[in-house]
Amino acid sequence: MSVECLAYNANDGASVFKGYVIVFLFPFFLSAGLFDWADACSPKAQRAKEMLESFDANIERALRDYEVPGLAVGVTVDGHVVYAKGFGYRDLESCMPVTEETLFAIGSCTKAFTTFVMGTLVDEGLLHWDASVIDVLPEFRLWDQYATTNLTIRDLLTHRSGMPRHEFFWYNSKMSKKEMLRRIRYLQPSLEIRERYQYGNLMYFLAGLAMEEASERSWEELVKERIFLPLEMKHTNFSIEETKNQNNYAFPYLEKNDQLKKMPFRNLSLIGPAGAINSNVIDMLSWLQLQLSGGLWRGQLLISPVTLQEIQAPQVIIPGVPETNESLLYAYAMGWGVLSYRGHYFVSHDGVSDGFTSVVGLLPSENIGVVILANKNMTSLPRYLSLEIIDRLLALTTIEWMQGGLENIRKNKESAKECKIQDSLSRKQGTNPSHHLEDYAGVYENQGYGKLAIEVIDDKLQVTYNDLIFILEHWHYDVFRVAKEMQDMIVSFEGAKFTFCNNPLGDIGELRVPFEPCADDIHFVRRPIERLSTVAHLKKFTGIYEVYGYTVEIVVRDNTLMALIPGQPHYELIPSGNNEFTVKSMMGSTVRFVLNKEGQVEEALLIHPYGAFSAFPRNPR
Known part of the structure; x- marks a missing residue:
């Protein structure tokens, strides 16, 4: 491969939305599983192995064309690993190569782990797909009372809560899970409950809390005990710290100013059930084999086949995805996307985490799975590469997915430039801020x-x-x-x-x-500025004031300045300036205290939309 072990020019598809750049998130895509290299291959698996032997050159060329630092690819057919290799570099600066054991963040491919474990709890009767969330989490509240009462576990897992992403609400936050649960009630929905599919991560956070409440185990403990340990996924973990304790892990990269540069690892433990798992293709192939085997792993049934089938079954239509002769009938299951790909039932998901992109997919009827892990932020390479692998495994006529992907990137770049131009034209020229x-x-x-x-x-x-x-x-x-x-x-x-x-x-x-x-x-x-809310500062304004024969008593209660007027509610005064306060429950009303040279109040101006009145201290100090 001719890629230098240094940062190099890079560019990938981008589109502009609402004035800032976001990279297009692909619906869901492809991947597969593994048993043991030593097992005798079935005839179909052997043919697949032979077909993929000549595929290395395609992947190396794709790394150059898409300017991705490193990539790991795994394929399983009929319960046999037929392909597991690394390409490129896990660290460009030190020329450290990617292998089949290199760890990558898998992003939203984590969601299928969450739904699988949820399914085991359903099997045990600890949870039910259609149980109300509030019955499991009594403190749970949403913006809308109807949604709060009626939202179910199934709604959480199928993205039909009506809640948009609200990614900046949790992204990089250090709040606790308890605080996050409390704050969700203040997030505005964009749809009615079950109105239509709307992808996001917050509901998987709630699903994780529901699992913990029902089982009295943490989400991490549940996934480890019910998936990682039985499948001997020895390297797979939940945190940056665990990843860095191992020797073979990929560094995250993103494109910035037409250069690839390292970006910081991002801690996703707060939103763990939606996207915190780190893994490699060897471990992921075991995971996909479990999915393809109906929940049976080396003689042990880890989940009911009926439950697993329900997890992988379509639950809600995904609107707005252009249907083609190759791909149609897009739907979401539980932690998986499903569609008809060139006449084949296809179960898949993609994952994006800071500096990483992943794709996993299953063809259950053909017992085929593919997993692709890359260390570049939001690259489309795993998507298109997985499609070419699937076509080859199914012996379908060739479609130039990789070349088409590059053309899409070019078009998206042009579209992004045009959006920036249109945005600049909307700017009002010759204006200034109204304040310093x-x-x-x-x-x-x-x-x-x-x-x-x-x-x-x-x-x-x-x-x-x-x-x-x-x-x-x-x-x-x-x-x-x-x-x-x-x-x-x-x-x-x-x-x-x-x-x-x-x-x-x-x-x-x-x-x-x-x-x-x-x-x-x-x-x-x-x-308010903190110094304006101290009790010492607030006490300067206390006392009894008279206005047109009425009295207003200003007092400090619970570190808050209050106005007490006989026969009326108590009014909370919120500091808005050195000697000014807004009246909390009266829109547009303020109180401004006028001080003399000694710093004592000589007048209080009561200002509201209908006029202003002067109140004077009954006993000036």
């Missing part, structure tokens, strides 16, 4: 997404959210655009628009961020 940069700095909070901090660094606004850092540049009016990310991520947020909004006093009170393209912008409310 310092006025935009502060801490903003959303009940679901948590806190987001903005500070001024080198005359630029810098955003920190979940330890992710963005640089903002002025776009137009009070809209700023993400100009630069200070770290590498699975999806670029560059170009996203942050919109700042003024409150009735003309101060910046809110920030709107397009973290979820399928829902409304996420609204972050500006938090």
Whole structure:
């Protein structure tokens, strides 16, 4: 292979959505399983082995064409491993080669492990596919009460909850699972429950919690005990730390500025049931063989064949996928995508994790499986390579999938460029921010997404959210655009628009961020400056005030300034400036205290949409 052991020019398919670049996620794709190299091959397996012997050159050429550092490929036929090899480099800088035992993150191919273990719990009567989630997790709540009450385990596993991805909600977050469960109720859905298929990871997080609650075991313990140990998947694990404790693992790479560069390993333990497993093709082939054998492994039935069949059966139609003569009838099962591929029933899934792309697939009727693992972020190579392998194994007429994939990449690049041009044309020229940069700095909070901090660094606004850092540049009016990310991520947020909004006093009170393209912008409310919320500061404003013969008592209760008016509810006052407070339950109403030279209150201005009134201390200090 002629690829240099250094970072080199790279480019892959990309499309622009809502002003920032995202890489197209492929529906689901291909893969297979393994038994023992020493087993005598069936005639079909032997033929497959011979057919694939000449395939190495195709893979090496594909690595060059798609500019992928390394790749591992495994194929099983009739319970026999007929192909398991590594290509390219697991570390470009040190020229360390990929082998069949090199560990890669498998991303969303993890989901099938979760549904398999869920199936074993169903077999034992500990869970039921159509049980209500709230009956298993009493603390569970969604935005919508009907969905909260009626969402089932099956809904979680088939992506029909109505919830979009909300990836930035959990991505790189250090919140606990308990906190994540609590916050999910504040995430806006984009569809009604069971309205249609909508892929995401959050519901698999909930599925993992349900499994833990029902079994009194952690998700990791369940998967290890019920899959890894029986199948002797000795190298497969759940964490970066476990991977790095082994000698043979791939480094993650992404394309940036037409160069391949290493990106940091990302800890996905929070969202583990959706995508945290790391494995190699040898271990994965064992896993796929289990799927192809109806749950039987070396004489031991690990899951009921009926349950496994239900896991692999279509549950919900996947809309919007272009059907062709080769692929049609796209549907989602539970942790698997299913379709008719050139007349063959095909069960598959793809996986994307930071710097890694994977594809696994099963042809149950033919007892064939394929697994492909790559260490490049969101590359389409595993998809197209797997299709060529499948065609060869099925002795189908040749389709130039690899060449077609390169053409798709070229078209996507052109489309991305055009979208950027159109985005720039929407910019209003000659505008300025309504405030000085310092006025935009502060801490903003959303009940679901948590806190987001903005500070001024080198005359630029810098955003920190979940330890992710963005640089903002002025776009137009009070809209700023993400100009630069200070770290590498699975999806670029560059170009996203942050919109700042003024409150009735003309101060910046809110920030709107397009973290979820399928829902409304996420609204972050500006938090009071901490020094303005101390009890010592708040006590300066306490006392009894008179306005038109009425009295208003200002007190501090539970570290909060309150306004008590006879015959009315108690009003919470939220600091919005040095001596200004917004009235929490009265939209557009504020209280501004006027201090004398000694720092004592001499007047309180009560400002609301219908006018302003002056209140004076009954006993000035």
